[in-house]
Structure formats: C-alpha cells, structure tokens
Amino acid sequence: xxxxxxxxxxxxxxxxxxxxxxxxxxxxxxxxxxxxxxxxxxxxxxxxxxxxxxxxxxxxxxxxxxxxxxxxxxxxxxxxxxxxxxxxxxxxxxxxxxxxxxxxxxxxxxxxxxxxxxxxxxxxxxxxxxxxxxxxxxxxxxxxxxxxxxxxxxxxxxxxxxxxxxx
Numbered sequence: 001x002x003x004x005x006x007x008x009x010x011x012x013x014x015x016x017x018x019x020x021x022x023x024x025x026x027x028x029x030x031x032x033x034x035x036x037x038x039x040x041x042x043x044x045x046x047x048x049x050x051x052x053x054x055x056x057x058x059x060x061x062x063x064x065x066x067x068x069x070x071x072x073x074x075x076x077x078x079x080x081x082x083x084x085x086x087x088x089x090x091x092x093x094x095x096x097x098x099x100x101x102x103x104x105x106x107x108x109x110x111x112x113x114x115x116x117x118x119x120x121x122x123x124x125x126x127x128x129x130x131x132x133x134x135x136x137x138x139x140x141x142x143x144x145x146x147x148x149x150x151x152x153x154x155x156x157x158x159x160x161x162x163x164x165x166x167x
Contacts, residue, residue: 007099009090015111016086026080026143028058028129034139037083043106044117047135053122054136056144058129066126066147074150075121077136080143081113115142118150 004010032054034040041047056077058066069075088109092099102110115138123132131147 005092005094005099007090007092008088009099010087011089011111014087024080024145026059026145027062027147028056028144030079030136030138030140030142030144031055031057032136032138032140032142034137037139040139041135041137044119044135044137047137048120050135052135054133056131056133056147058131058144058147060129063126063129066124066129066131069121069131069147069149070124072149072151073121074152075119075131075133076148076150076155077115077117077119078145078147079115079117079138080145081108081115081138082143083139084108084110084113086111086113114145 032040033052041050086109089102089111090099091102091105091107091109093105093107108115117136117138119136120134121131122134123130
C-alpha cells in the first residue's frame with residue numbers, strides 16, 4: 001500500500017487477517033496488459049480510452065456456465081482485488097479536497113476488495129473458457145469471483161446522482 005495520507009483512518013484490525021465468514025471460490029483469472037499498479041487504468045472509462053484488449057480465462061469446471069453469454073454485448077464482472085490493502089476505513093484520494101469514508105469511494109482499498117466492472121464482450125469460446133474483452137481496469141492475474149450479463153433495461157439508472165447530496 002502507498003503512504004498514508006492526511007486524514008486517513010485505519011481500522012483497528014486488518015480484515016485480511018480475520019477468520020472468513022463465507023466461502024469464496026475463484027472461477028478464473030483476468031488476462032490484461034497491466035502488470036504494474038502505476039500503469040493500470042483507475043477505472044473502466046480510462047481502460048476503454050487506452051484501448052488495450054483483455055480477456056478472462058474461466059477454469060474448466062465452470063465453463064459450461066458460459067452458455068448463453070453469446071447473446072449479450074456487455075458483462076458485469078466481479079473481481080477480487082487481491083493486491084489491494086484492506087485496512088483503511090477513511091481515505092483521502094489524491095483528487096479530493098477532503099477525506100471520505102471508504103464506502104463513499106470506488107477505491108480498491110476496502111475491507112473486502114471486490115471490484116465491479118462493466119465490460120464489452122468481444123469474443124467468447126466456451127470450450128476454452130476464454131472471454132475476450134474490449135478492456136478492463138485490473139492487473140493481470142486478478143481472480144474472478146463471478147460473471148453476469150449486463151442488462152441496460154434493469155441495470156442502468158439514468159437519473160442516478162453522484163458527487164453531490166442525493167437526499
């Protein structure tokens with residue numbers, strides 16, 4: 001993890017050292033051009049702008065679950081950000097004027113470092129378990145927790161508010 005910034009608050013215990021309360025199985029890995037956090041895009045918009053294709057390799061036992069994905073253009077991919085710190089509950093992003101609670105940020109640093117990525121599916125080979133993607137914003141080798149179809153009709157919320165008080 002990088003150096004602690006002014007206003008950041010650490011948890012009393014690192015969640016990564018606690019006994020798990022649920023079982024999690026990684027179903028595959030991301031294959032991306034990013035091997036260094038400094039070069040990795042910070043979000044999906046930046047990843048798409050860089051136009052560096054990536055892929056997901058699904059492990060053999062889970063490949064039959066890919067059947068039907070050929071009918072969708074985009075996926076929701078859940079990753080386990082295994083290189084992220086887990087001990088900050090208040091963070092001070094470089095771009096922000098003041099610290100904010102971890103749950104008000106999209107930072108990978110969180111008690112459970114789950115990443116959410118909406119990606120364009122550009123190719124699919126169920127037999128090899130390879131899903132070709134337009135781009136993704138995670139390091140090569142990042143574990144995959146789940147893959148779901150993205151449905152604009154139910155997943156998109158056009159009037160969602162961000163960056164100001166929603167109440």
